[in-house]
Amino acid sequence: MENFTPWSSLLGGLLIGGASFALLFFNGRIAGISGITGGLLTPKANDVAWRVAFVGGLLAGGVLMGFLRPDLFTYTVPYRSAVMVSVAGLLVGFGTRLGSGCTSGHGVCGISRLSPRSVVATVTFMATGAAAVFFANSVGGAS
Amino acid sequence: MKAIVVSFGVGLVFAVGLAFGGMTQASKVVGFLDFFGNWDPSLMFVMGGAIAIYLPLFRLVRKRPLSALGFEMGIPTRRDLDPRLIGGAALFGIGWGLGGFCPGPGIVALASGVGMAAVFVASMLAGMVLFRIVDHLRTSASAVVGGAR
Numbered sequence: 170m171e172n173f174t175p176w177s178s179l180l181g182g183l184l185i186g187g188a189s190f191a192l193l194f195f196n197g198r199i200a201g202i203s204g205i206t207g208g209l210l211t212p213k214a215n216d217v218a219w220r221v222a223f224v225g226g227l228l229a230g231g232v233l234m235g236f237l238r239p240d241l242f243t244y245t246v247p248y249r250s251a252v253m254v255s256v257a258g259l260l261v262g263f264g265t266r267l268g269s270g271c272t273s274g275h276g277v278c279g280i281s282r283l284s285p286r287s288v289v290a291t292v293t294f295m296a297t298g299a300a301a302v303f304f305a306n307s308v309g310g311a312s
Numbered sequence: 313m314k315a316i317v318v319s320f321g322v323g324l325v326f327a328v329g330l331a332f333g334g335m336t337q338a339s340k341v342v343g344f345l346d347f348f349g350n351w352d353p354s355l356m357f358v359m360g361g362a363i364a365i366y367l368p369l370f371r372l373v374r375k376r377p378l379s380a381l382g383f384e385m386g387i388p389t390r391r392d393l394d395p396r397l398i399g400g401a402a403l404f405g406i407g408w409g410l411g412g413f414c415p416g417p418g419i420v421a422l423a424s425g426v427g428m429a430a431v432f433v434a435s436m437l438a439g440m441v442l443f444r445i446v447d448h449l450r451t452s453a454s455a456v457v458g459g460a461r
Contacts, residue, residue: 219315242337
């Protein structure tokens, strides 16, 4: 195991879980980032402001944490060119909309609801994610 | 107004959680998905920690018709598996493994100044728009093929 950070990762998870639940408890919304963002692309009346606020919060958090803990934002993965990352982004954007969710929507909220759809989706994206890393490492050389 | 403040606060805490969790470091994501190589299980603690909070608290509120601020609870009800779910998840996973970002961390890392995150988010939005276009075309096409009203 390399670079194992159980405590900070656990802290991060607890914050994510708490924040996600607060969105459900107060606003009745599922904290699925791809859904919240995707919903902004097809705006419906009275359904935009909270999404903008949420994304605004994400961005504000990014600015804050980038300032306080820049070490948490390094991009040091080998063999990832801008072209590869662009393709990756397209796949993530398209795939999350097609599959109705991502790591937050399916992985956290869906699994917590014991949703069979989310369990299957999570297992699927973890598996193809692992396959992608395996092939990227094989093609580019071991990380 | 309160809902807006809640949303912003949730987004902010969510971002902090993603950062502490390690999700904004593509190398940790790739390390987590590197099951067959140098495996870094850290992100399991992110998902595990989040579920440890969400799962029990969800059970307390799932039967409520309205949220605390009076909104309809938007809890998904579908339980069926379909090719869109599995295909979409498969594609998402590939992108996640290739780029090392998923939607939330990408947005947060973008704000922190990571250049690759900007590339990722821009193409992610393009991918979402592309899906909308393709899906719309498919729906219109089948409406035409399905016969006139």
